[in-house]
Amino acid sequence: MSYGLIATLLFSSMMLLLLTGQRIFAVIGFVGAAAAALLWGTGGIEIPFTAIIKVMKWYPLLTLPLFVFMGYMLAESKIADDLYKMFHVWMGGLHGGLAVGTIFMMVIISAINGLSVAGMAVGCTIALPALLSRGYDKVMVTGVIQAGSTLGILIPPSVVLVLYGMIARQPVGNLWMAGVFPGLLMASLFILYVVVRCWLQPNLGPPLTKAERDEYTFAQKLALARAGVVPLVIFITMTGLFLTGVTSLVESSAVGAVSSILAAWWRGGLNWKIMHDTVKKTLGISCMFFWIITAALCFGAVFDGLGAVKSIEGLFLGELGLEPWQVLVLMQLTFLGLGMFLDDTAMLVIVAPLFIPLAGALGFDLVWYGVLYTITCQIAYLTPPFGYNLFLMRAMAPPEVTLPDIYRSVLPFVGIMLLTLLIIGMFPGIATWLPNYVYSK
Structure with missing residues (x-):
């Protein structure tokens, strides 16, 4: 199977899963992690974990x-x-x-x-x-x-x-x-x-x-x-x-x-109520963005490995x-x-x-x-x-x-x-x- 066809399948799978109403970061991360495991086997499983470590180390x-x-x-x-x-x-x-x-x-x-x-x-x-x-x-x-x-x-x-x-x-x-x-x-x-x-x-x-x-x-x-x-x-x-x-x-x-x-x-x-509400809202927003960044890095790593960018540039x-x-x-x-x-x-x-x-x-x-x-x-x-x-x-x-x-x-x-x-x-x-x-x- 060509890399172009693999990239097309990744995008179509992602868009299909998004139509189910699942959370964006879950869909993107799942497609990226599953594709890494299917393409590169045991070594590919490391890609989502590498994305998490990269986010945690990004000061x-x-x-x-x-x-x-x-x-x-x-x-x-x-x-x-x-x-x-x-x-x-x-x-x-x-x-x-x-x-x-x-x-x-x-x-x-x-x-x-x-x-x-x-x-x-x-x-x-x-x-x-x-x-x-x-x-x-x-x-x-x-x-x-x-x-x-x-x-x-x-x-x-x-x-x-x-x-x-x-x-x-x-x-x-x-x-x-x-x-x-x-x-x-x-x-x-x-x-x-x-x-x-x-x-x-x-x-x-x-x-x-x-x-x-x-x-x-x-x-x-x-x-x-x-x-x-x-x-x-x-x-x-x-x-x-x-x-x-x-x-x-x-x-x-x-x-x-x-x-x-x-x-x-x-x-x-x-007062304590304002502090509690502020911290709670901040935690919710921050966690959401953390998972989005992690999923994006995982998905992007798979595309880098496929050479999709070079293919599109050549096209x-x-x-x-x-x-x-x-x-x-x-x-x-x-x-x-x-x-x-x-x-x-x-x-x-x-x-x-x-x-x-x-x-x-x-x-x-x-x-x-x-x-x-x-x-x-x-x-x-x-x-x-x-x-x-x-x-x-x-x-x-x-x-x-x-x-x-x-x-x-x-x-x-x-x-x-x-x-x-x-x-x-x-x-x-x-x-x-x-x-x-x-x-x-």
């Missing part, structure tokens, strides 16, 4: 639970509520100002939590009711919250980039630095869209009335600004210590976790005569297609064993390619029929926000993400300049 992976803990602690202690109130007061006087403030809030939440679900939870429970009560267009603000929450997987500390770095064997610090400017660019385009649309259609985002604006004195507004200072100080402290070389990446994540506990205590929102460049950039476009289109049916981690463990090594073999910077992959994951979060954020919004939105509203709301933001993907693809320096500058010193 930067400790950043994942620490950053997840930090984000959940700040959310559970209601610091995010104070943050939204600050933006509500400071920006509510503008047309669409509360929606713009929501995007700013999402950027800050993304900088303290590497998960999209945290931004969705805060946006749906805090921002969405306030926006709807102020007469904002439900379709527009639903899209703002869904798109804004995806910034959590691009702006550091991104958990998705940690997973990518593990599989692509790239430094997580470089990947995080590469995500800064693309993340801010995307957030800026979101804000520009909201501002322009509310300028053209003022009824979509009415400002606060004069009486509501006069409710707070300037001194009270300054006092509310403290809500934004706490997350900002935490982010600047941990990233500043890391970039100046005072702490390592893992030590910086520990600084962030400890700082979040101190911030919750300072606000008066720290695209040799037999089909495609240019490297044409192959890159095909890979991204594949990601976009899969994103309509799978979440980001599923895409990573299914196609990463092929696409990441292939991108490196074609001469592309794998740090830059990691940013392209992450933006594609953001699009996957929003694209029907199985967009992850679409389901979260349906579960948390009030009854007046219908499923057709949710689907329509993401269309302009998906367009903005595609535009960002095109800009980063055409101008790689937007992603690569900061890591090259930081790590060249």
